[in-house]
Amino acid sequence: MRVLVVGGGGREHAIVDACARAGHEVLCTPGNPGIKRQARVLASPGDPASLADLAAREGAEVVIVGPEAELAAGLVDACRERGVPAFGPTRAAARLEGDKAWSKAFMLRHGIPTAAHRSFGEVGEALAYAARHPLPLVVKDAGLRAGKGVTIARTRGEARAALRDIFSQEDAQAVLEEFMTGQEVTVLALTDGERYALTPPSQDHKTIFEGDVGPMTGGMGVICPFPLAGDDLARIRAEIVEPALAGMCAEGHPFTGVLYAGLMLTPGGPKVVEFNARFGDPEAEAVLPLLDSDLARHALDAARGHLDPGTVRFRGGASAVVVLAAPGYPGEPKRGLPLGLPEPGPGEMIYHAGTAEQGGRLVSGGGRVLAVTATAPALNAALGRAYALAERVDFPGAQFRRDLGARIGAWPEPHPV
Numbered sequence: 001m002r003v004l005v006v007g008g009g010g011r012e013h014a015i016v017d018a019c020a021r022a023g024h025e026v027l028c029t030p031g032n033p034g035i036k037r038q039a040r041v042l043a044s045p046g047d048p049a050s051l052a053d054l055a056a057r058e059g060a061e062v063v064i065v066g067p068e069a070e071l072a073a074g075l076v077d078a079c080r081e082r083g084v085p086a087f088g089p090t091r092a093a094a095r096l097e098g099d100k101a102w103s104k105a106f107m108l109r110h111g112i113p114t115a116a117h118r119s120f121g122e123v124g125e126a127l128a129y130a131a132r133h134p135l136p137l138v139v140k141d142a143g144l145r146a147g148k149g150v151t152i153a154r155t156r157g158e159a160r161a162a163l164r165d166i167f168s169q170e171d172a173q174a175v176l177e178e179f180m181t182g183q184e185v186t187v188l189a190l191t192d193g194e195r196y197a198l199t200p201p202s203q204d205h206k207t208i209f210e211g212d213v214g215p216m217t218g219g220m221g222v223i224c225p226f227p228l229a230g231d232d233l234a235r236i237r238a239e240i241v242e243p244a245l246a247g248m249c250a251e252g253h254p255f256t257g258v259l260y261a262g263l264m265l266t267p268g269g270p271k272v273v274e275f276n277a278r279f280g281d282p283e284a285e286a287v288l289p290l291l292d293s294d295l296a297r298h299a300l301d302a303a304r305g306h307l308d309p310g311t312v313r314f315r316g317g318a319s320a321v322v323v324l325a326a327p328g329y330p331g332e333p334k335r336g337l338p339l340g341l342p343e344p345g346p347g348e349m350i351y352h353a354g355t356a357e358q359g360g361r362l363v364s365g366g367g368r369v370l371a372v373t374a375t376a377p378a379l380n381a382a383l384g385r386a387y388a389l390a391e392r393v394d395f396p397g398a399q400f401r402r403d404l405g406a407r408i409g410a411w412p413e414p415h416p417v
Ligand code: GLY
Pocket: 147, 204, 218, 219, 276, 279, 280, 281, 282, 283
């Protein structure tokens, strides 16, 4: 099958890798230096209509859309108008991620458990509410901010600064939420709008520093599977995934693609931290290497409205992803730093997230630069292999967290690399 993957980060590299592994001809736009070793890379024409024209012109049999921005801009709608099957939600359904105020209201309408919240379209009211709400307080930009629109404010000053930052943009909206405690877990549902298959649960590490402190990032590393206990999985299906899919159908916007449920396992049961409308990044780099069936086939089946969940299979074992970020990230990442990559062994992969080429050399080109992945029969072995591979990457000043998995006791101590 000829598959067009849209995007150019680590998530899209993992999608390209999964499709190439299944023997498909893979095209990718705009791709990146790592992706171009596995796919024919095409320059991005930019807007959704031109991207959909490109897909039609290239004879793509299915388009897999990676990033949220293209979904929110209506790329899936544009592909459908041209008769090209596309895996991802329509613009209306992608609102589940693109408009966090709407998304919270949707959860309330459908009885989906989530943190208590208030939404604000005006800075003064938001500041007044933040001044009296117990701390910590979660401050979210209601719009898309590439995973960086969330602040866990532990002081009034941090809450004020986050709100001022949000409202420095035009037409801004903020969501203020209670802080939930517990283990965080990501569950991804591949869906045709009604039927769905879950990937193994995973755990991302969102702050830049070890010990879960410092500013939020897009994600600094993942362990998979996250060991869910008791009836958590059954509750996640029955109380979160199924009402969300049914609610989107009932409201006239069936959700096709990957429903990302970012959850907190609270003492009162699983609650939604956020819904996203696509594969997580770097969760995709952990989950897709464990996929034992054909991603492109599932994408086409889902896009055509007849996904067979029984055909979605994952092999046993575990995976770990160590993200290597550029110095300065998540502020101003240093670009143009030379990178030297080792050759990964079997069950290992170095996904390119923010790399570029300069004068024939591979250099850093973004904040999160590489997602170093390893699979193994058990989680601690996967972590050990991923860290050992990350240590062999030549990347001066790279930042990475050495405590992945420590939250669930995968290491007795933070990993001593
Ligand atoms: N890793 C978090 C996200 O993809 O939104």
